[in-house]
Amino acid sequence: MSFPIKTCVVCGEEFELKPGKPGFANRCPECSEEDSADAGPKSPEGWKSDKGANAARREAMRNLLYRKDS
Numbered sequence: 001m002s003f004p005i006k007t008c009v010v011c012g013e014e015f016e017l018k019p020g021k022p023g024f025a026n027r028c029p030e031c032s033e034e035d036s037a038d039a040g041p042k043s044p045e046g047w048k049s050d051k052g053a054n055a056a057r058r059e060a061m062r063n064l065l066y067r068k069d070s
Helices: 029-038 044-048 051-066
Strands: 005-007 014-016
8 A cells, every 4th residue: 555645845855644643744754853842832730830821711611601692
């Protein structure tokens, strides 16, 4: 079975798009690895300590749960 040949949008190299390839489908594995190494997800502890985000989250949930539909 042949895998589709794609062209990377970052470097322009051709690569085989195999199932389970990490990253984006339009980027080669090398460019996907570089992208994922640069931008890591924020740690869960960092989200918990953000008081402004927690207050906004509580207010949004309150509005969704208790709004009156007219």
